[in-house]
Amino acid sequence: MALLELKNVTKYYNKETPALDKVSFAVRAGEFVSIIGPSGAGKSTILRCINRMIELTGGEISFDGVLASKLKKRELRKLRTRIGMIFQHYNLVDRLTVIENVLHGRLGYKSTLAGVLGRYSREEKRQAYKIIKILGLTDQIYQRCDQLSGGQKQRVGIARALIQNPKMILCDEPIASLDPNASKIIMDHLRNVTTHMGITVLVNLHQVNVALKYSDRIIGVNQGKVVFDGLPDHLAVEHIADIYGSESKDLIIDLGERNAS
Numbered sequence: 001m002a003l004l005e006l007k008n009v010t011k012y013y014n015k016e017t018p019a020l021d022k023v024s025f026a027v028r029a030g031e032f033v034s035i036i037g038p039s040g041a042g043k044s045t046i047l048r049c050i051n052r053m054i055e056l057t058g059g060e061i062s063f064d065g066v067l068a069s070k071l072k073k074r075e076l077r078k079l080r081t082r083i084g085m086i087f088q089h090y091n092l093v094d095r096l097t098v099i100e101n102v103l104h105g106r107l108g109y110k111s112t113l114a115g116v117l118g119r120y121s122r123e124e125k126r127q128a129y130k131i132i133k134i135l136g137l138t139d140q141i142y143q144r145c146d147q148l149s150g151g152q153k154q155r156v157g158i159a160r161a162l163i164q165n166p167k168m169i170l171c172d173e174p175i176a177s178l179d180p181n182a183s184k185i186i187m188d189h190l191r192n193v194t195t196h197m198g199i200t201v202l203v204n205l206h207q208v209n210v211a212l213k214y215s216d217r218i219i220g221v222n223q224g225k226v227v228f229d230g231l232p233d234h235l236a237v238e239h240i241a242d243i244y245g246s247e248s249k250d251l252i253i254d255l256g257e258r259n260a261s
């Protein structure tokens, strides 16, 4: 059974053109799936609809056997504890330390008062240390986040998502602001999250070659529609053209390189 299923999801920001037009796909538990497509294709809108940061105009989304698109406040909060989110610009609290930012991932489980007072159990702190170690941030644990590099900030973002104990992590352009070195470290950690922790990852990416290297499956989106859904090995030049239109010429070089190796 699918962990996540989108059925005919439509989103209109304005009355004229839909940002999403009958988007349907399913993600199984333990899969690493990339969504690729040109700027404005609707990739971020898909992720924001899944965790209900925005409301869909039509269609249905189910997650872990629950109709997520219909949940009311309390259930929605519960759903969001099971879906971690990682952002291009990290969304950390800069003046707080690494461990404080990571512990913020537990806020969804707490009353507002406990959250405001920063009350975390010994077990939560133990868990935070463990995850910070896995992400290679032990030396930075008490450093303020505004003193970290972009790659380190994104590792804090991953740690904050992991401490939620999520079933799935949504990543919106996690490497778009990073250099190739830091990008590789982040993608390796995300792949680990699926391979070694069994957590499903759904990631928006600009770089086709990165999607080819890391994904179990690739979903290609163009103008709000899914135009490819298949294995990386099945992504052919004509699919790239369907996904990227006139931008595709440069990207075909990446596919050529993959086929040559």
Ligand SMILES: Nc1ncnc2c1ncn2[C@@H]1O[C@H](COP(=O)(O)OP(=O)(O)OP(=O)(O)O)[C@@H](O)[C@H]1O
Pocket (backbone or CB within 6 Å): 013, 014, 019, 037, 038, 039, 040, 041, 042, 043, 044, 045, 046
């Ligand atoms: N809050 C908003 N209000 C109005 N239109 C929006 C809003 N957010 C996105 N859009 C529009 O919806 C479409 C899809 O945008 P979206 O950000 O989902 O695309 P994307 O594939 O993630 O692009 P990018 O790679 O540039 O982030 C675009 O035409 C965009 O202009």
